[in-house]
Amino acid sequence: MNTPPRPPETDLRALAAGLRRVPPSCGPVRLVAVDGHAGSGKSTFAARLARALGGAPVLHLDDIATHDELFAWTARLAEEVVEPLRAGRTARYRPYDWHARALGPARELPPAPVVLVEGVGAGRRALRPRLARLLWMEMPSGTAWARGRRRDGSEQSAFWDGWVRAERRHFAGDPSRPFADLLVRERTEGYEVLPGPCAPPSPPPSVTHGDE
Numbered sequence: 001m002n003t004p005p006r007p008p009e010t011d012l013r014a015l016a017a018g019l020r021r022v023p024p025s026c027g028p029v030r031l032v033a034v035d036g037h038a039g040s041g042k043s044t045f046a047a048r049l050a051r052a053l054g055g056a057p058v059l060h061l062d063d064i065a066t067h068d069e070l071f072a073w074t075a076r077l078a079e080e081v082v083e084p085l086r087a088g089r090t091a092r093y094r095p096y097d098w099h100a101r102a103l104g105p106a107r108e109l110p111p112a113p114v115v116l117v118e119g120v121g122a123g124r125r126a127l128r129p130r131l132a133r134l135l136w137m138e139m140p141s142g143t144a145w146a147r148g149r150r151r152d153g154s155e156q157s158a159f160w161d162g163w164v165r166a167e168r169r170h171f172a173g174d175p176s177r178p179f180a181d182l183l184v185r186e187r188t189e190g191y192e193v194l195p196g197p198c199a200p201p202s203p204p205p206s207v208t209h210g211d212e
Contacts, residue, residue: 015193016052019114025132027086030114033122035176036137039148041186046118053114061119063095070166074126082130085111120167123176136180136196
């Protein structure tokens with residue numbers, strides 16, 4: 001007798017439950033990174049995972065990066081976010097407004113049991129010692145960039161040209177995927193989550209989940 005498939009939301013909760021069981025990595029916080037190429041679906045996946053975690057806070061690295069610092073924001077992230085969380089305090093940072101080209105009003109990030117950090121470079125070398133898990137969106141760079149360009153439209157073409165060059169340089173010098181604990185593959189319905197190159201000794205079973 002075939003076992004009926006589990007509802008997608010059950011699989012997503014199973015993934016979230018596994019993350020909750022990981023020991024804290026940044027003071028009382030389990031800092032979980034969602035990294036991948038621009039356009040690979042990190043924000044959407046992180047939002048769904050956050051809901052499955054009961055409303056876990058999400059830090060978007062688009063709020064930390066700026067036009068002048070596409071990837072050179074490590075020190076600011078450490079000072080404004082990582083160190084306060086490590087001390088069990090609420091972090092406060094000023095999200096960047098990409099249209100106004102200026103930092104906006106301060107925003108708070110509480111030291112919740114699980115905090116998600118999503119964005120290109122979330123699994124960078126300087127941050128990995130504070131991560132409980134590193135998830136990588138498994139999508140070829142060309143596919144992800146093409147999707148991102150379609151999403152943002154032709155008016156952002158020049159920005160994307162510069163971004164692609166900067167992203168290539170970043171990952172050439174500081175790759176994230178080789179250190180990923182889990183690989184996340186987007187499917188027609190939902191995702192497939194598989195052990196990554198640095199999977200724990202006893203990795204969780206593969207799970208597939210769809211929209212909640």
